[in-house]
Amino acid sequence: MTILIIVIVAAVIVTLVYNRLVALRQTTRQAWGDIDVQLKQRHDLVPNLVETVKGYATHEKDTLENVVKARQQAVDAGSLKDQAQAENxxxxxxxxxxxxxxSYPDLKANQNFLSLQTELAELENKIAAARRFFNNAVAEYNTAIEQFPAVLLAGPFGFKTEEFFEVATTERARVEAAPNVSF
Structure with a gap:
């Protein structure tokens, strides 16, 4: 009888741990989906922005080509690491x-450009918020996989750690740097 109770308790523990890991993995996947939606909106906005700038800055071909090339690499990126590098x-x-x-006052005053710039800034804020949520979900999931007793079950059931969606070091420094104020 005690063996049956031990087996039942073990089965309940395994089931609870497994279900928790599945829930955390799904939260991580959903969080990535939120980022992906925002990134796609950003990718869709870039061609309009480039076309608007083209009319004013025709001799800035290299800059425009760099934006188009970077957008395409971001669209084509496969893994999370490649996606992060391309987005950076x-x-x-x-x-x-x-x-x-x-350098182009007429462009800077163009209503379409200003609208696209505002829309892109809003998207950047949404992407940053989604990235924070995703990274938090990944941290919670990775921690759960490494904790006992889940660590005993994670490998055999195919749970693997996830990568964080990191901002480039130069971008992080720009965001985290305190502004200099002088009078």
Missing amino acids: MLSGALRQLFALSE
């Missing part, structure tokens, strides 16, 4: 594009 390249190319607008 796209962010850098877009920063160059917006810096270019400083």
Whole structure:
């Protein structure tokens, strides 16, 4: 009788641990889906932005080509690591594009450009929030996989650690740097 109770308790523990890992993995996948939606919206916005800038900055061909190339690499990226690298390249190319607008007052005043710039800024904020949520879900999932007794079950049941969606070091430094104020 005690062996039956031990088997039942063990089965309940295995079931609870397995179901928790499945739930955490699904939360991580859902969080990635949220990021993916925002990134696709960003990718869809880039061609409109490039076309708007083309009319004003025709001799800035290299900058425009870099944005288009970076967008395509982001669209084509496969793994999470490749996606993160491609998105970081796209962010850098877009920063160059917006810096270019400083040289063209007519472009800077263009209503379509301003609208696209605002929309892109909103998307960047949504992507950052989604990335934080995703990375939190990944941390929770990875921690659960490494904790006892889940560590005994994770490998045999195919649970593997997930990668974080990281911002490039230069981007992180730009975001985290305190502004300099002088009078």
